[in-house]
Amino acid sequence: MLxxxxxxxxxxxxxxxxxxxxxxxxxxxxxxxxxxxxxxxQSTTRRPDPxxxxxxxxxxxxxxxxxxxxLRWLIGHPRGAITINGQDIAPxxxxxxxxxxxxxxxxxxxxxxxxxxxxxxxxRDLNGRPVSNGVVAxxxxxxxxxxxxxxxxxxxxxxxxxxxLLMGVSTFLAIAIAIPIGVYSAVxxxxxxxxxxxxxxxxxxxxxxxxxxxxxxLLFALIFKGLGLPYLPAGLxxxxxxxxxxxxxxxxxxxxxxRIWHLILPVSVLTFFSLxxxxxxxxSSMLEVLRQDYVRTARAKGLIERVVIMKHALxxxxxxxxxxxxxxxxxxxxxxxxxxxxxxWPGIGKxxxxxxxxxxxxxxxxxxxISTFLTLVGFLLSxxxxxxxxxxxxxx
Amino acid sequence: MTSTTANLPATGAGLALRxxxxxxxxxxxxxxxxxxxxxxxxxxxxxxxxxxxxxVLAPFARDATGLAPRFSPPLxxxxxxxxxxxxxxxxxxxxxxxxxxxxxxxxxxVAFAVATASTLLGMTLGALAGYFRGIVDSIVMRVLEFMAxxxxxxxxxxxxxxxxxxxxxxxxxxxxxxxxxGLMLLNPVGIEREQVLTMIVVLTLFGWTGSARLMRGMVLxxxxxxxxxxxxxxxxSNTRIILRHVVPNxxxxxxxxxxxxxxxxxxxxxxxxxxxxxxxxxxxxxxNMLQFATNFMLTNPWVPLIPGIPVVLCSLGFNFIGDGLxxxxxxxxxx
Numbered sequence: 001m002l003x004x005x006x007x008x009x010x011x012x013x014x015x016x017x018x019x020x021x022x023x024x025x026x027x028x029x030x031x032x033x034x035x036x037x038x039x040x041x042q043s044t045t046r047r048p049d050p051x052x053x054x055x056x057x058x059x060x061x062x063x064x065x066x067x068x069x070x071l072r073w074l075i076g077h078p079r080g081a082i083t084i085n086g087q088d089i090a091p092x093x094x095x096x097x098x099x100x101x102x103x104x105x106x107x108x109x110x111x112x113x114x115x116x117x118x119x120x121x122x123x124r125d126l127n128g129r130p131v132s133n134g135v136v137a138x139x140x141x142x143x144x145x146x147x148x149x150x151x152x153x154x155x156x157x158x159x160x161x162x163x164x165l166l167m168g169v170s171t172f173l174a175i176a177i178a179i180p181i182g183v184y185s186a187v188x189x190x191x192x193x194x195x196x197x198x199x200x201x202x203x204x205x206x207x208x209x210x211x212x213x214x215x216x217x218l219l220f221a222l223i224f225k226g227l228g229l230p231y232l233p234a235g236l237x238x239x240x241x242x243x244x245x246x247x248x249x250x251x252x253x254x255x256x257x258x259r260i261w262h263l264i265l266p267v268s269v270l271t272f273f274s275l276x277x278x279x280x281x282x283x284s285s286m287l288e289v290l291r292q293d294y295v296r297t298a299r300a301k302g303l304i305e306r307v308v309i310m311k312h313a314l315x316x317x318x319x320x321x322x323x324x325x326x327x328x329x330x331x332x333x334x335x336x337x338x339x340x341x342x343x344x345w346p347g348i349g350k351x352x353x354x355x356x357x358x359x360x361x362x363x364x365x366x367x368x369x370i371s372t373f374l375t376l377v378g379f380l381l382s383x384x385x386x387x388x389x390x391x392x393x394x395x396x
Numbered sequence: 397m398t399s400t401t402a403n404l405p406a407t408g409a410g411l412a413l414r415x416x417x418x419x420x421x422x423x424x425x426x427x428x429x430x431x432x433x434x435x436x437x438x439x440x441x442x443x444x445x446x447x448x449x450x451x452v453l454a455p456f457a458r459d460a461t462g463l464a465p466r467f468s469p470p471l472x473x474x475x476x477x478x479x480x481x482x483x484x485x486x487x488x489x490x491x492x493x494x495x496x497x498x499x500x501x502x503x504x505x506v507a508f509a510v511a512t513a514s515t516l517l518g519m520t521l522g523a524l525a526g527y528f529r530g531i532v533d534s535i536v537m538r539v540l541e542f543m544a545x546x547x548x549x550x551x552x553x554x555x556x557x558x559x560x561x562x563x564x565x566x567x568x569x570x571x572x573x574x575x576x577x578g579l580m581l582l583n584p585v586g587i588e589r590e591q592v593l594t595m596i597v598v599l600t601l602f603g604w605t606g607s608a609r610l611m612r613g614m615v616l617x618x619x620x621x622x623x624x625x626x627x628x629x630x631x632x633s634n635t636r637i638i639l640r641h642v643v644p645n646x647x648x649x650x651x652x653x654x655x656x657x658x659x660x661x662x663x664x665x666x667x668x669x670x671x672x673x674x675x676x677x678x679x680x681x682x683x684n685m686l687q688f689a690t691n692f693m694l695t696n697p698w699v700p701l702i703p704g705i706p707v708v709l710c711s712l713g714f715n716f717i718g719d720g721l722x723x724x725x726x727x728x729x730x731x
Contacts, residue, residue: 019546026558199432206715208663210670210683211708214690214700222697234694330547337549338667342690352550356557357672364554371547379545 005384012376019372020135020365024070027361028062054098054119058129060144063121064096073141076134080127096121140366145358146351152366155351162237163335163347169263170270171328174278177271182282183314186290197279205276213269213342220265232265235344266343270336281324286317319390326382330374334367426724433720436713443706447500451581454494455479458581459678461488467696483702487688492702499680500706502580502592503665506681507710509576509596510661514603515654519646521604522611523638527619536608543605552664556598557673563590566597588679595675599664607653614646648725652718659714666707682707 057063061072071077078095094117101118133139140152147155181201185194217234224231230247233239239253239262251258289295290313298312299305335349344350348367355363387393417425428434446453456479468485470492483492525536559565568590576582576596577589618624619642627637668674669683677684685703693700 015542015545023551023554027554202715202719203712206659206712207708208666208711210663210667210686211704211711214686214693214704217690218693218697218700222693334547334550337553338671341671353553353671353673356553368547368550368554371550375547376545 005380008380008383012373012380015376016369016373020074020369021070023365023368024073025066027365028066028069050099057098061129063098068095072131072134074135076131076137076139078123078126079131080129081124093123094120095123095126135366135369140369141362143355143360143363145360146354146363152362155363156348156366156370159346159348159351160333162345163340163349164332165259166263166266166270166340166345166347167332167335170267170274171332173267173271174274178275178278178282182279183286183309183317185279185283186286186317187309189287194283198283201276201279203276204272207273209269209273209336209339210342212272213266213339216265216269217342233262235342237262237346266339266345269342270339278324281321282317285320286313289313289317292316319386322385322389323382325385326375326378329378329381330371333374334371423721423724427720430716430720430723432716436716436720439709440713440717443500443710444504446497447504450497450501454491454497455482456491456494458494458498458680459490459583460494461490465489467692467699470698484698486685486699487692495680495685496682496702496706498581499682499685499703502582502675502679503662503681503683504710505576505580506592506596506599506665506675507658507662510599510603510665511654511657513596513600514661515607515650515657517600518604518607518609519611519643519650522608522613523615523642525608526612526615527634527638527642533612536612540605540609543602548602552598552602553668553671553673555601556595556668559594559598560591560673560676563587563594566590566594568593582679591675591679595665595668599661603657603661603664606657607650610649610653611646614649615642618642618645651725652722655714655718655721659711659718662707662714663711 054063061069064072068078072079097117098119098121100116103115103118103120104112106112132141138153140156143150143152143155181197185197188194216232220232221234222231228246230245233243238258239251242250242252243258244250245261251261295308295313298308303312333348334352335345335347337349337353339345340347340349341353352364352367355361355367466485466487466489468481468489470482470484472481472484473479474481481491481493483496486492486495521536525533564587572593573589576593577584580592582588582592615638624637624641627641632640665674665681666683666686669676669681670687672684672687674683675681677688682703686700686707689700689703
């Protein structure tokens, strides 16, 4: 068991490393970013200022080789010339290039070397250059575009609560509604109830949240408001100022009522969407269990139907349920990118899409890395939980 | 696999209760009983034909601006040409109906291209992995495991956002560009064709895993059967065995998976274009039309309905057809 866990954990670390390196390389070789923005800003008014370009390149480590840059991002090193006993080790070790072009290096002994860099960057040049503590110390660096110079972790922290609230409530609601519907549908298979809810669930999963979200805003925020009915807000997580809505009266900005009021529409959209999957899962799992011999045995020994269903069938039907929890963990953090965008919900998913459109790469990579890590941990967790709830399964 | 035996002619013995039907006749008969699937098929056919006839039906040029005041309500007459704006005009005065037709053509073509390419890719890789086992299988399985354990939507967004901002990054053969451009009536000047092609490539990269897994499982279950062995003993080549004996057996679940992946590709493209990392204006897609629509919905509430309704009709339609096909193709579900 311990052996297994250790092996899985090493695998997770390796996987996170691969993903982070791949995405780091990908994002930093992509167009956009601070340099391009500067160029487009300046090209309209004047020629790009070389000093300004160099300053920006130094600021964002754009002059360094990708490997060195990745190391500085990952562990916060190297930070300058490596000193042992007051002696610099390899101070002129070239780690990047500030300005491409041809140059000649003249050594004191008269040797001349041709290099493909007009302004090489050496290890010692890193002395005093600001650097993060590295991702391993949970320091994701600073935002480049969205909130200039703010630590990425600050950006994430301020939005995490909103996402956890939205995802937590909607996931809980979806499961809480899905279990009774799924169980009843399975017990009364092919009944009118079963058909009705299977069809409803099918509609829910077939309609993109994009559509249900926009239509929800249209109906409950715009049309209801126009008709003088108690309407719902079109977006955001809380009001800027006090609002009076028909029937319910005054809602103070920032109060609990205000937050709940803002939560209703996005939560409904997400719940409606994910309800289908959960219901279908519980229904099929329940149908499978109801066919088992031990359920027949339970009936045969004269147990009342309620006990058979709730104790003998449902408990066993919920065993595969824990595997689905693996998928829940990353979404709790990552949020629903589309729903958050539709409702301008100030959560992590919206932050991620904003960071992508603004080419704010440190934020995007932080999001990706945390999601990957949580996805992998979720898989591990569900495997472990599986052995706990189902003793027939053993880990090797 | 009772449905495959139905293919055989009913030889004597008086076993056939009715006139023997082919496998596809049975499937068709069963499919027709699925009412929602039939309605979906009809609706989708209408949308599909309308998109094929886009240049004929469209009353205006695709990107013609300034014809009428912006956000003219539906059924406004154009002050210059006297033509009717069936669905009104958008935020820069372009005809909504025209753009909707062209967008249907682009969105549906992308969905079909992605579903076809990813199913073919997945089928090939899955069949190779399942049939030859060994190193091919382990490579494909590692890749599948890797794809399953990464958060795919964020990565899809990242890759799309990088490639879409500069679609010329990928070297596309001119033939492919012309094919895509001609099919979707894209503007050959600028980056329209590259952008749409990039979208297809990116979505295909993330879409093949399902059919690969399905195909591999089917091949694994079929390859040890007696009829494969007899085919081999008769001297059939590997290619022939895979194409003539393995693939037809895996066909029913693949058809269902294909239909559902049409819905998946359609919603994915719509979502990416909506989020601004997909196909961008002026190339019309339902996704980017919806994005603009939501920006102006406070003052023009009817606007999001115009691209929204076709999106949901198609998404639901493909899902229902897939469901109907699943019922029709599954021999265990005797009706």
